[in-house]
Amino acid sequence: MSKLRQTPSQTVGPFFAYALTPEQYGYDFASIAGGVLAEGDVPGERIRIEGRVLDGKGDVVPDAMIEIWQADGQGRYAHPADPRGSNIAFKGFGRVGTGTDPESRFIFDTIKPGPVDGQQAPHINVIVFMRGLLLHAYTRIYFSDEAEANARDPVLASVPAERRRTLIAIRDEKSDGAIYRLDIHMQGPSETVFFDV
């Protein structure tokens, strides 16, 4: 049977907020997801992920949308393809725009994911959308305090050594929990590694 052609992607454009991130931007429409992934008593270490998106001139992008998808504290995904099940209270999906923070950051309050299998280091899957991107871009966030696991990670191993740092968020200890920071560079000498997923 001949295959159907995959529908082409088109840019998310600049005006997505009132439908995709409405509560964050103050529109009168319910959001399906936001920047807070860990609510209530979900088990796991509470962390914050924050960063900016920068264009080829080094200018901060204030109209990007960042989605994250991650496992729970035990490394399990809330999806039928993960036979282990997951914490019912933890969905693992977050979505924010960079247009409401004064510094145009994306900020996620979540839990640190556990290792999902015997091979990969703990990581968060990231999808980047913005005006000017005709097709979304996939990247990952790893954690600076997981050096040993990172050294064994097969995906990081597939990345040229000098570019791996573009995927590793730096941990900053705060009294109320750790903050991990990582900027996403679309171009330039620090261009983030994007994956063909």
Added chain:
Amino acid sequence: MTESYAPRDWSSQPPYLHPDYKSTVLRAPTRKLIPIRQSLSEVTGPVYGHDRLGALDADLTRNAVKGAEPIGERIVVTGRVLDEDGRPQPNMLIEIWQANAAGRYVHVVDQHPAPLDPNFLGGGRCVTDSEGRYKFYTIKPGAYPWGNHHNAWRPAHIHFSLFGPSLSTRLVTQMYFPGDPLLPFDPIYMGTPADCRELLISRFMLELTEPSFALGYEFDFVLRGRRQTPIE
């Protein structure tokens, strides 16, 4: 055995860098993408079902009404979500957003001096049924000017966002209308490979048109298929 997903068909996708669309110049990744071997991280993805829908989410002609009906031409937009092997994709969340009939978005950043419609938001969502079908009622969006080049106008379009069954099937795209004279002048639409552009144009269907109520347009989505190779 957990299924994985067929590769993205790059021949049907726009490139990251398409200089006619000026915003791509400083935002397109310049390095080659690094292939990733699919793991549990790529074959899973967010799952949203009917429990997250409001009663009027799929009817944009009613979901933001403040006392009167929105202005413009009512339309029905319906179709199926399939994978490339033709398999229907049931229980899939679809989100949409669009300009109003005058070509104005509710978004505060939109400065086009066309009127806002107090009874129209332009955002909606629905979940596909057991045969992968979806259906929205909305108002036909207007064309609007933008700053890409002199006298640049976006053709009328509706934005769509779909997750599909996994992270790797994520799709954000735009649906256009048949016969729109602005299409050949639009660098976003024209950024798509020539033999795939028509995949972005809806079909007018008299059979889907609701008598004395709304014109019917059909638009199908095709997501990446599954394959039987085990994940890592």
